[in-house]
Amino acid sequence: MEITGGCLCKAVRYRVSAVPIVTRVCWCRLCQYVGAGSATVNTCFPSSAIEVAGELSDYRSVADSGNVMHRRFCPLCGTHLFSEAEVRPHLTFIRSGTLDDREIAKPATTIWTSQAPTWACIDATIPRLAGQAPPAA
Ligand SMILES: [Zn+2]
Ligand SMILES: [Zn+2]
Structure with a gap:
């Protein structure tokens, strides 16, 4: 299975040679902030299966979970593509909107609902967690 994707301006493209672990x-x-007011949708893959062409900027921050996170984005168009926790470098979350085939990114869980605004649309048919989910792998 080969999965492809990239940013809005196409300066960054990637290929993934693995099936998604979870979305x-x-x-x-x-x-x-990243999702322009909404939640983000993120699909997890083994980092070793992702091949990236193009330059990325890295925004490093400490997440609500306490993890040091690296969020990588295209410096030209600003599209966020990847998110990775320093403690789990073997896993990379791809921002699902950057996948060429977004149908493979069907969410299994909603996390951090405690931070959502009251008007948030949260899918009642999948499990919700108030905070961080346990590690995906
Ligand atoms: Zn771009
Ligand atoms: Zn988040």
Whole structure:
């Protein structure tokens, strides 16, 4: 299975040679900045299966979970593509909107609902967690 994707301006493209581990919707406060007011949708893959062409900027921050996070984005168009916790470098979350085939990114869980605004649309048919999910792998 080969999965492809990239940023809005196409300066960054990637290929993934693995099946997705899990997809989650994240309402953490930081994701609301990245997601323009909404949650982000993120699909987890083994980092070793991802091959990237193009330059990325890295925004390093401490997440609500306490983890040091690296969020990588295209310096030209600003699209966020990847998120990675320093403690789990073997896993990379791809921002699901950057996948060429977004149908493979069907969310299994919604996390950080405690940070969501009251008007948030949260899927009632999948499990919700108030905070961080246990490690995906
Ligand atoms: Zn771009
Ligand atoms: Zn988040």
